[in-house]
Amino acid sequence: MAIDVDPCENFYEYSCGNWKEHNQLSPSEPEKSPFKNLEKNKNLVLINIVESWKTANDTTRQKAYSYYESCMDDNSDADSRGKDALLKLIKDLGNTSFLGDAAATTADVRYSLNSIFNEYFLSAFINIESNIFNRTKNQIGILAKRPLLGLNNTVTRSMYLQLIKSTLVSLGSSINEHALLNKINKMIDLEFELAELMLKTIEKWPDQGAHLNRLEIESKYDFFNWMDILDSSFALAGVSIRDKEQIFVDKPNYYKKLNDHLKQVDPDVVRNYIVWQGIFQTMEWSTSEIRNFFLLFNFAMYSESSELHWVSCLENIKKNSRLSYVLAVDYINHYDFNTLKTKEREIKSIVKIIKETFEEKIEQSTWLDIEDSKLILEKLKDLKYASSIPEHFGNESHFEKLLENVTLSSSLFFNNNIELNKVNKLDHFKLLHSSDHFYEHEIRHNILFNSIYILPEQLFTPYYDTTRSFSLKFGGIGFAIAYEMGHGFREAGLLVDNKGKIGYWISWEATKILENFPECFNETHSLKLSNLQKMADSITLDIAFKAYKKYVKNHKETLHYPGINMTHDQIFFLGFSQTFCSYDYKETIINHKPTGFSANMFHRIQSSLSNSDAFGKAYKCKKGSKMNAVKKCQLW
Secondary structure (H helix, E strand, C coil): CCCCCCCCCCHHHHHHHHHHHCCCCECCECEECHHHHHHHHHHHHHHHHHHHHHHCCCHHHHHHHHHHHHHHCCCHHHHHHHHHHHHHHHHHCCEHHHHCCCCCCECCHHHHHHHHHHCCCCCECEEEEEEECCCCCEEEEEEECCCCCCCCCHHHHHHHHHHHHHHHHHCCCCCCHHHHHHHHHHHHHHHHHHHHHHHHHHHHCCCCCEEECHHHHHHHCCCCCHHHHHHHHHHHCCCCCCCCCCEEECCHHHHHHHHHHHCCCCHHHHHHHHHHHHHHCCHHHCCHHHHHHHHHHHHHHHCCCCCCHHHHHHHHHHHCHHHHHHHHHHHHHHHCHHHHHHHHHHHHHHHHHHHHHHHHHHHHCCCCCHHHHHHHHHHHHHCEEECCCCCCCCCHHHHHHCCCCCCCCCCCHHHHHHHHHHHHHHHHHCCECCCCCCCCCCCEEECCCCEEECCHHHHCCCCCCCCCCHHHHHHHHHHHHHHHHHHHHCHHHHHECCCCCECCCCCHHHHHHHHHHHHHHHCCCCCCCCHHHHHHHHHHHHHHHHHHHHHHHHCCCCCCCCCCCCCHHHHHHHHHHHCCCCEECCCCCCCCCCCCCCHHHHHHHHHHHHCCHHHHHHCCCCCCCCCCCCCCCCCC
């Protein structure tokens, strides 16, 4: 805290100022926040677990360690193997003309699509999934693969072009520069057109998804011949697609426009685009030079700094469902299963009180009619808290079979990732027509299951600590839970009812109010945040605070902090704010001016608190002061 700062003028500085003084940045650590510190500490624990696999007696952990070894292998031989694997991918996708091959192969577009999906288990234009789109059983899903946005910006386009050119030259492209740039520019033009097409289609009319059968897909999207690809994909998993199979298509209008648009595009440009998609998705697995191109591009585009190599390898383990399960089991054992179960019991009570508070807010709303209120309350009552402990935890037989039929080498990182891609995809495809699903990896609201998931590592500071007062618990993890709960009633949550059925589930009038409410924030608060973000934070903060007040009616605060002359209401808002403390230097190619704090987090705190009557009352801020807006936006 910076107690010399007026909390009614700048609460971010009041709550986080002293924190910044004790968390100085360094070139190797350009960003700091409580979440970054939590992640850093967690990674130190995780890497020790991974290193322990080296001497493990079981084959599951031995294979997992081989994967880690292949990632850490950065000598010249590893680069050579990575380059050869990437060149093979280009050849297998049927278009080596990108490299200036005199005997270039240029396969049919459908051949290239089938190869990228069913040989490498990557994607182009769409993603194919088997998931639970109706809450009862797994279905096939055709989901939009978002093109790179922002290519209308000259700097962004230039950086993207440089990434593609540098990568192809590194792979040995012998095409003269003029011809190579011509190929690349045409491909970037196509990606820009796809992005514009997606944005315009979604703007013009809501694409809420549709269930189509085989004949409908074949007639609507004839350019792609998706059914041949789907048949081949699921056949690899030993699953047959029924003639009357209902396939979920998330953006049917976009796909129709895309289908018709690609018929007008030079097939060579489409093939080049498919090949580039294959390269782009595997760059991190190839050579150190190409990996660095990718990291530099990400840093320039998104201010994502490059990580230490071992951290990058650890992240790759986390991304893989089987490897991350091995890691999760050992991580839970590290923290003691019984301790986590004790924490979960208190978390369940917090979830329960937040649900009840949310329900009371709905019942008190004057703009909802009886039927809409009933539907929203049904969805809230149906919301569940899902355990942070993975399914099958403690089942040795399940653990032993995790990597039983998976071949992992200590020296072939590219191949290892393709192998795991394949296994993960087939795992999902095998679940077609069943009701099983996979372990979640973060605090989040699963829209289709209407469930809140919280992982073991999120049961620690800054989110949660058993030794803290209830005011800090509700300001931290209470806010996070309420925020995720709110996803059920904004954006995609407006398209999925309490049974997981996709489509608008409340009246059009109520839907439009929920969709248009963020416009209330146009006249007030920070212009640096989207109105949707302001709305989400403000509503969540209000519910979390009221849940806290409801909780302490029956569970009196017994914990006090000697030397801190603050009420627990004030401590609640302090705890909320301090989870957002952040300090960084985001120096990018686009903007070379470093900033001394995370502007987004600053504005999230300022905007949400200035919209809170409870905050103004707790800190006795005058109406019209920076932290107590005269006009406030209230929904529930």
